[in-house]
Amino acid sequence: MAGEIEPPVGPPLGFPNCPRCTYLRTGPPRTCLACAAQTFEGIAPNACPVCNQMPTGDTCPNWLCTDPARRISRIRAIAYFSGPLRSTILEYKYNGGHGWSLIFGRLIVAWLDRHPRAHPPDLIIAKEPRVNNLRG
Secondary structure, three states, rough: OOOOOOOOOOOOOOOOOOOOOOOHHHOOHHHHHHHHEEEEEOOOOOOOOOOOOOOOOEEOOOOHHHOOOOOOOOOOOOOOOEEEEEEEEHHHOOOOOOOOHHHHHHHHHHHHOOOOOOOOOOOOOOOOOOOOOOOO
């Protein structure tokens, strides 16, 4: 039938091999998230319930979490900024790897689909933690 999308052939290639994966254009975004989650450093179960950062001892290192004047109720993260995800984000931001925007978009769509909320997010942003050497 004309216009019908062919199903992907074979298993996903694994993050960060996404640009060559047949699922990128024809597979559902949930496949991309499940594949990438095997590589990502997932949010720890004992992470801060407000910002998802790892606590130092019994407290969160993020000053915002205890600020009585904060205007946000929750920050949700898909994964920690580490490993292949970190190097891919830096490639995207600083070396012209703009093809990653489609992949990152698919990951966000799949994450939102997996975590439905009675109160959906008001704002979605890409957040990069402070690091001393962004290109290193």
